[in-house]
Amino acid sequence: MHTIVGQEGDGSYSVLTLPPENAAPREMVQGLAEREFVTRVATVERERRPRWVFASVERGYPALVSAGVRLSRCHDLGLAEGLLLSHEGRDGQPKGLAAALARASGLEPPPDAPAHTDDQPALFETQGSGLPQGVSVVDAMATVLAEQERRVRRAGHPERMRLLIAAESASALVAAEMSADGLPWRADVHDALLTELLGPRVPAGQRPKKLVELAGRISEAFGGKPINPDSPPTIVRAFSREGISIRSARAHVLREIDHPAVPWLLEYRELARLHSANGWNWLDEWVGDGRFRPAWVVGGVVSGRWASQGGGALQIPKTLRVCVRADPGWKLVVADAAQLEPRILAALSGDRKLAEVAASTDLYARLSEAMFSKVDHESRDRAKIAMLSAMYGGTAGEAASLLALLRQRFPAAVSYVERAAGAGERGERVRSWLGRTSPAPSAAWRALTGGLAEDEATEGRARQAARNWGRFTRNFVVQASAADFTAVLLATLRQRLPASAQLVFFQHDEVIVHAPDEVAPEVPTVIDSCVADTVSLVFGASCPVRFPMHTAVVDTYADAK
């Protein structure tokens, strides 16, 4: 059963329930004020648990969450439209409701309405959505939903596309709930750390004491001329005056130089980075009430990985993990999927031998055994480079010869990624396991690689561009399938975690659950059973690949691993 919710042009809310297979008449409730609407949604969820249909979960769900309503299942029309359009090779088209409705009616879609900029965001952004006059938003949504279901049935693997849309939609619920709950963050611990490393807090725009001292030492080391260590060109020029020529002022370049300024510069860099990216300003702006609340962007990366907006939520430096602490009487359960991508490749490609290797918790050790008949540190490292080169298209150093050996031992897995690379080089699109589709290369790319090269330089550039795109599609099939997997895992976890436990962080292959002391010990077991179900849902019950999780129950994130 689907229940469609939307806000009409006059600001009132509508709730349209569609019984399965027309078993009963549709049930429309219109003209609801916001408070009645929230109550109605909560009641229907409690009594009937439908699949809720949103134009956009990201825009519509946060208001429900802050009113204390949590929904079990949903379908996000906008996210589904994006997945379907790119699957169909039409991803340049607008994804908004009006555009989707036009397409469903066989009309030319109007351009997407610009994102609204109200200071008071509405529950559902449908005002100004460009729907024809007199068309009810929820009626339009019902039409689009039915059309999307037809399009799913026409996909190469309808059941996989259905799962992908459900998981992507559930991810959007998770993202909104994570933003609302927030990651536990101890501002006092963070402040103490900053003070210890940088000196006492100073007003914004000023250098803390420690940085002032280091800048002074750097200037002295260059003979007393004032140097701004924040300016890379200034650093390059300063070394040039000392007779040292460097191409850039990057840390790894500086490390090669023998000069008294280098250690001070490196120390300055590290601390200045902490100060500018995660200093007191960051703390003021992003942490409140003991929580860090970033905005999460589901599917913000073409591969289906999430991005974040504000606060650099996916770039939290490891040194600050000590600030992530469970509340008193609570624990953090930190879980990451060990060596996820090679396991995904084993499952994707159906490579039996790689699946056997993936039966081990330490996949790279077993791989080393299979490739070199030994598992010492060096062999394990080389096995790892071989595998990562296969997935990323690396060619530096020993990579090419190691890859050749890997291909010999695991032809099915290696040819899977090499076929994806070949498709990319020809400008074709590739798909993840559940059907997320890579974007088409740009017109500039086609022009460069498609034409007959006039000279060698152009031909070289064309070949380079083709190889680069091949590397992208090679990686896409693995990274995007890993994102499929983690989306389904998130959806499953969200349903199964004890009610008092909260998902508070997600980073590509890692989750953090904040749970009361009494329930924390059972969370790792729940996670393991969710992983098992995810493997069956995504790859089928007979999938031989294991996906072990590293799970730790800790007080602070820094203690995980």
Add this chain to the structure above:
DNA sequence: ACTTCCGAGCTT
């Protein structure tokens, strides 16, 4: 003064 670009570094 404002916008846009670049270098740098952090995570996976």
Add this chain to the structure above:
DNA sequence: CCTAAAGCTCGGAAGT
């Protein structure tokens, strides 16, 4: 950096 790629954010510098 030493295996790739993408995304976010900052500060400086150049352009308007």
